[in-house]
Amino acid sequence: MSDTARARLADARLYLCTDARKRQGDLAEFLDAVLAGGVDIVQLRDKGMEAAEELEHLKVFADACARHGKLLAVNDRADVAHAAGSDVLHLGQGDLPVSAARALLGDDVLIGRSTHAEAEAAAAAVQEGVDYFCTGPCWPTPTKPGRPAPGLGLVRHTASLGTDRPWFAIGGIDLANLDQVLEAGARRVVVVRAITEADDPGAAAAEFTKRLSQA
């Protein structure tokens, strides 16, 4: 894995998952705004999309990330991550096992893992092949329907692990509740709607960035 990607992950505080915003305006303009606002990692998360269409959109994501020196992430699919030259592959508990993804991708791609319970977070903190993990949802969210929210208790537990491995809180986080997430011990967050549905996504990203850097 490149030292640059690893160093960027170590410094990352704000991770955005977004769809390809097909109906919501120019994708490159949106990505430029949020990356200029301080998003460190941007993931294309568009669950219904077929691989060919995903690859086309990922070219726009990859160009934007390269312009801003930020990390590109692919959700779920190791084949798409490889084909897109992604820096990051994100895997949930029901996705491809990390060991299988590593066998396919080698050491060139950072791998992230979702966790929703104390035992999963503790395992992800030490599991071989995992570069970072996410913990949540902090609050129930329409972005992940049907996923019960373990809440801030899981964030507190994860913070208490004292792991050096980067980890992010996720789920229902916005600028109004960010302080609660920080007080629970998180220093990195993943957001979807708080940026994608903001009137000014670049300004929302900049406000997250400022407050995360002060924490």
Ligand SMILES: Cc1ncc(COP(=O)(O)OP(=O)(O)O)c(N)n1
């Ligand atoms: C950065 C990040 N964290 C968590 C998730 C959720 O992954 P998963 O649990 O596999 O759910 P889906 O997003 O695949 O529906 C994520 N995608 N990215």
Ligand SMILES: Cc1ncsc1CCOP(=O)(O)O
């Ligand atoms: C993908 C995912 N996994 C757990 S919560 C979540 C979605 C978070 O979306 P939002 O920030 O809009 O609540």
Ligand SMILES: [Mg+2]
């Ligand atoms: Mg998944």
